[in-house]
Amino acid sequence: MTIDHAFLQSLPKVELHLHIEGTLEPELMFELAQRNNVALPFDSVDQLRAAYQFNDLQSFLDLYYQGASVLLTEQDFYDLTWAYLERCQQDNVQHVEIFFDPQTHTDRGIAFATVINGIKRALHDAQQQWQISYGIILCFLRHLSEEQALATLAQAEPFKQHIIGIGLDSSEVGHPPQKFARAFAAAKQQGYRLVAHAGEEGPAEYIWEALQQLSVERIDHGVRCVDDEELVALLVNEQIPLTVCPTSNVRLKVFEQMSEHNLKQLLERGLKVTINSDDPAYFGGYMMENYRQVEAALGLSTAQWLQLSRNAIEASFASPERKAELLEQLPQR
Numbered sequence: 001m002t003i004d005h006a007f008l009q010s011l012p013k014v015e016l017h018l019h020i021e022g023t024l025e026p027e028l029m030f031e032l033a034q035r036n037n038v039a040l041p042f043d044s045v046d047q048l049r050a051a052y053q054f055n056d057l058q059s060f061l062d063l064y065y066q067g068a069s070v071l072l073t074e075q076d077f078y079d080l081t082w083a084y085l086e087r088c089q090q091d092n093v094q095h096v097e098i099f100f101d102p103q104t105h106t107d108r109g110i111a112f113a114t115v116i117n118g119i120k121r122a123l124h125d126a127q128q129q130w131q132i133s134y135g136i137i138l139c140f141l142r143h144l145s146e147e148q149a150l151a152t153l154a155q156a157e158p159f160k161q162h163i164i165g166i167g168l169d170s171s172e173v174g175h176p177p178q179k180f181a182r183a184f185a186a187a188k189q190q191g192y193r194l195v196a197h198a199g200e201e202g203p204a205e206y207i208w209e210a211l212q213q214l215s216v217e218r219i220d221h222g223v224r225c226v227d228d229e230e231l232v233a234l235l236v237n238e239q240i241p242l243t244v245c246p247t248s249n250v251r252l253k254v255f256e257q258m259s260e261h262n263l264k265q266l267l268e269r270g271l272k273v274t275i276n277s278d279d280p281a282y283f284g285g286y287m288m289e290n291y292r293q294v295e296a297a298l299g300l301s302t303a304q305w306l307q308l309s310r311n312a313i314e315a316s317f318a319s320p321e322r323k324a325e326l327l328e329q330l331p332q333r
């Protein structure tokens with residue numbers, strides 16, 4: 001049968017790779033800039049959106065960190081997160097594990113508490129209103145030092161009950177996972193679940209390092225694993241989830257166009273692939289748009305769509321009860 005919009009919409013979705021700062025739409029950025037008296041180097045929403053032409057990860061990160069400068073108060077973080085959750089509701093996303101980058105904010109003098117309390121309150125409200133379940137994952141910025149990561153981990157301590165895991169993001173090449181081996185060991189000892197970005201622009205070797213030296217349970221992106229057969233075999237055998245971000249990969253030129261994306265190949269080789277939106281305000285696609293573009297370019301079967309959905313539920317850090325609830329919602333075909 002052909003895959004139609006109604007079928008994709010009906011799939012119970014789980015988002016495992018989403019940077020909350022990457023959901024800041026230009027309209028909200030301008031609204032917050034005005035509210036907080038922050039100057040933006042753009043005259044209009046249209047001019048800002050026109051600047052979203054990226055050559056690689058770094059060209060995106062430069063704008064992404066600049067955009068975050070409008071976020072000052074707890075209400076700003078609430079409004080940011082709430083706007084994202086409204087989109088989740090539209091796209092039938094029922095469980096989210098969102099990344100936040102505390103260092104982007106604490107380095108500007110914003111209190112850790114301001115950031116996490118705003119994010120947390122919006123997630124709590126969405127759970128009440130729409131039964132969306134959630135986890136919060138704190139990411140270390142890998143272009144900064146391991147000492148700074150350890151200091152951030154210490155700052156997180158009073159909020160530990162609100163944070164399910166630790167991740168690693170920002171500029172990948174030149175900042176291998178092993179740089180954060182001690183920080184991840186400390187996080188593991190404190191009981192956090194562990195994930196890391198690896199194999200987006202960086203080599204397959206970084207995926208090995210994330211697994212062996214950081215002990216992560218999931219790999220964020222990971223699409224470059226195909227360069228190493230032994231690694232692919234391990235990822236398949238251990239069923240280590242890859243949180244793949246199709247529109248992000250095309251916009252950051254990891255793949256020139258969606259038809260060249262290796263997602264279908266990864267799936268056919270038995271890797272535990274999931275689909276995620278990464279930074280949807282910058283890459284032009286929330287979950288349904290990612291599903292739609294993948295289907296249009298790669299044409300997956302019904303069984304493959306169900307597999308992707310099942311993978312995301314199983315790969316999540318949701319409770320066994322919640323996972324069972326989500327699995328029950330998969331269409332029977």
Ligand code: HPA
Pocket residue numbers: 019022057064169170171172197200248278279
């Ligand atoms: O895709 C990404 N990669 C690395 N760092 C990031 N920070 C936001 N998005 C990303």
Ligand SMILES: [Zn+2]
Pocket residue numbers: 017018019169197220278
């Ligand atoms: Zn990411």
